[in-house]
Amino acid sequence: MRLAYTVVVFLLLCISAAVAATDALVPAAAEKFEVFHNEAAEFVQRGELQVFDDGTAQYQSIGLQAPLRLSDTSAIAQDDSYTVVMRSLNSSAQFVASVKKCRLNSDQKVEETFVIHTFENGNVFHIDYDAGSSANCQNDHTETKPVTFTRVLLKKRALGPVPKLNAAPAIDMSTGREQQPEPPKSFLAKYWYYIVPIVLLLMIGGEEPQQEGNTRRQ
């Protein structure tokens, strides 16, 4: 009965630890953005982009029913550009990026790529955007296709390289000369503390079975 109780408690503890570990694995969102695309002279929300503090990001499309619209867009050039606006929900940050509209003139599906540049702590400081292809600007198609596939690349600002210096050589204070490395030890000198107990064990143990065998032979 006591054994069963112990097993149950142990299992409960394991489950609690697993749940806690799972919670700890879920990354926290460092920054969340609403993504607006300019469609027919207005900016309509098409997705949400979350950047997590573990260096990952997630883009989620928004349904077409009653999407949000960006109100003040007068300062954003819209002439022959296809522009996206990313508005942070955590701060007042807003990133505007654009490509030529003709890049989306394609009879095939159009892909877009966000390159999110973040600080070491995951905060976003710059966004690059690409959609379609420059080859489409030479096409005869004039119809701008909607973007159907979104790719997000996350680039964290790297820690710049530093010179990798070798350790300074040790100086013998008595002579002022560089200390010479110690000569390599022999196998026995290196591992004597493993070998000696084994040898002792072998020497001390192993007498009784031999006697038994001798008796049987008799």
Added chain:
Amino acid sequence: MHFLVQTVLAVLLLGCCLQSVYGLFPDEAGRIDWYRAQIGVPTKLIPHTANDTSLLYASTQRNVVAALRVDDGQIAWRHVLDEPIRTLLVRDERVLTQSGANESHVRVWDAAGGSLSWQVSVPGAGRAAAFVRGSSDVIAVAGDTLVRLTPESSSPVWELGLNNTAVYQRIVIHDDSVFVIGDAPATRKRKRRLHVVQVEASTGVVQLQYDTAEEVALRGGSVVALETRDYGAYLVWREPKNILWYVHRLGMTSPMWEIYHAKLVEVELMPPEMLSSTISEVDIDPGLKNTARFTLTYEKDSKTKTVVVEMFRDGDRLEMRKIASFLAPGRLVAAGPEHTVVAARSAESGATWRIRGSEKHSGDFVYARSSYGDVVRTALTFVNGQPHVVVQTASGLLAALQPGSDAPVWSRNEALAHAADMALLELLPPASSAEHAAQETDPSVQPSAVARFVLRWLAAARALGNWAASGFGIAGTHRPALGPTDGDHFGFRKLAVFGSATGAVTAVGSQDGAHAWSHHLAVGRAPVRIEHVFVARSGHVLGDAAPVVVAVGRGRNSTVVAAFDALTGNVLSQDVLPFVYVRAFELPATDSASGLRVLGLVVDGSEPRLAVWPATSDAVDAVCAFGSPLFFELGDTAGSTAVRGYRIECSSPREPQLPARLEWEFALPAGERLVSAARYENGAQHTALQGRVLGDRRVLYKYLNPHLGMLATQHEQGIGVYVIDRVSGRLLHSAVHEYASVSRAHPFLATLSENRVIYQFWQGLPEGYVTAVIELFESDRPDTRDERTVVSSSDLRVPSVHSAAFVSPGAATALGTTRTGSSITTRDVLFGLASGKLLALPDALLDPRRPMRAPTKDEQAEGLMEYAAPLPLDPRRVLSHQHMVAGIRHVVSEPTHLESTAVVAAFGLDVFFTRTSPSGGFDQLAPSFSKANLVITTLALAAGCLLGAPMVRRKLTNRAWA
């Protein structure tokens, strides 16, 4: 018959082997570099004789204190200081300098040898300094403190806090009294005035302080401080609305002043001239004389006149007299010992100088004023008892003149010490005599290539005949005179055209530094600050129109663009444009009318616009006809927080200034400000190899983008580095260097070469200069590349980045890379070091892919070495060998006609030119190569063929009959 045919064929074959042979003349042997030590444009010139050595001491705008030999103008000694020099004084056998903006460095140098006798640094900006007569001590004003410094101690003998309501900029010492004179600003109750503090020199105790000379300022041209040996020190000034001179003996407050009328000195002076006149000090050692002199400058009948006034005492009476007068602007007067005074004036044709005093001399220094500008400073020196007048012009020319000779005894062109840009122009080799003959016949008609070939052979035959007629003398001893505008067949000789901040455009030969021509650019009398030099038209083909270089600079609220015939220096055009440009660059278009490369000048404003030069409709059309859109960026200057990219728009109808549309904006992260920006310079983006061949024969493709740019920012944590595409504004790579910083003492330097960004910065922990390299590849995976045939900056290409950092070989002041004709030769990275060395390190040393362990066989095959942090300062790689090239600010490389060899120039304060072959001279014959052996072997083989052919033929015939 057969033998005859064979002989003729053999002779023809040998004839085909004959070629023009180009070689070195004896005086060219071993000359691959030249070096010129400069001092910069002087701010002060003081002639002085110490220990029977006459030297001309100078402090310059390049923070140099130097002594020039008066007989030949060579540098006797010089020291390059880190901070601007505020004071230069020479007394007895000592030279005193005071320099520094935040800290006052007082240094005393040995006048003859230039060795530093002693120095003391005290907090506060250096404002004034003076020797204490009869002592080694110096009294100086540093900030608002008066100090007495002595060589015996690093601490001042005494310190005195001065009244901080005045700015003290003048020290006059007489007997044991120190008079410190400062400008006291106007208050509600008092007018602007001078404040005088009299201090006992031995103790630093204030004896007297008072105000005097109302409504004048020390540097306003209306007051002078005069020192005399025996009868005191004086202030002479004129109040703004007064025609009288006030003469105040320092330390005497009753009476405070005496009045003197300038008309007693210069009779023609009338009140209007007196009211607009200025007075200036003349630097004379008070120990040498007992009179004080100053100059009076005034305008009469639209002409500027300068009068040298001498003040003296006649018993108790104060007297003044005119020593000399000249029609000359500004302060052009110098004085020598006793009563010798010299003045010089500029005229359209040149300068006239005149010496007055114990000996009277006068003369003209005939020079083209357009070449060197006005005379701005003079000094009087004596060589073997003969007076020499040293004249300094606005562009930086120093010339020594002597009586009875129009030509200068010596001259130094210090404009090169202020060079902001340089263009290297390809030169044609001197035309052969045949081509000369063809041109002389009819210069307008150019012979065809075949005709030139025939003419050349005829000329060679004539030369052969002449040689035979001369009795087969030793050929090659006569060296044709090659000027700085003559090229050579290897492309080593080029014309280096420098543009200086002093307004000088100077052309010198790259081979030996020979002066070709100079021109002084000015708007009115104000020199143009030249910032760019472009080659607008190169003259590669014989008979083409002359090559043209264009200098672009800033005038006062204007932009000046001047075009020169590169070979003669003749000004083809000089346009003063009514705007201030913020960026100048070459456009990929040519003006059809003039054949000149079109330049773009960005005019900043709420909406930037692009002005093209030449300002013709043809040039604008040529720019708009270019196949691809054109871009430029703004805001990439130090202190900026955002960089913006613009696309040039071509509206219809065309406007003289093309509008530009904002394409992108790269806002720096909050808290960061730009400290440096870099882009490809001088064709550094060219490459011959699209990838790196790895040891296993696979290829790692380079990320090649001619629009690569780099931005460096400073923030609290360190330095941010951003690699961007300058057309799309996309960020390709970013990194942060912690504990790094940028300052005036530790500048950030960067250069771009092929797919690499190389930069140097100061790191605080561990302390030292670091050279970092970023190398961009298309992909991390070998044999993976962008398959698009047309690659555009507008297409997203995310490069794979390798980076590494090394310990710099020293504090660099300029970075660059070598460049060869086809970029096949490996590049050397050039470091212009603060120590005056020009170091060339192979780019393999800066390879970020160097392994951190012993390289594998594949890595060895690729040429990778094991990583080692320190970049070696290998003396064998110091291109400048024994020369100390001081103050390097620019390192430029240009290809020659040999793929192996590049011309390298380093300039800043000094100028140094050399040639280098980063991969060795693989396309040149080694000096040990025996041409005679080659000829003998060829002849022997030909003879063997001739002899062996009949035998072989006979053998074949016999075999056929057998």
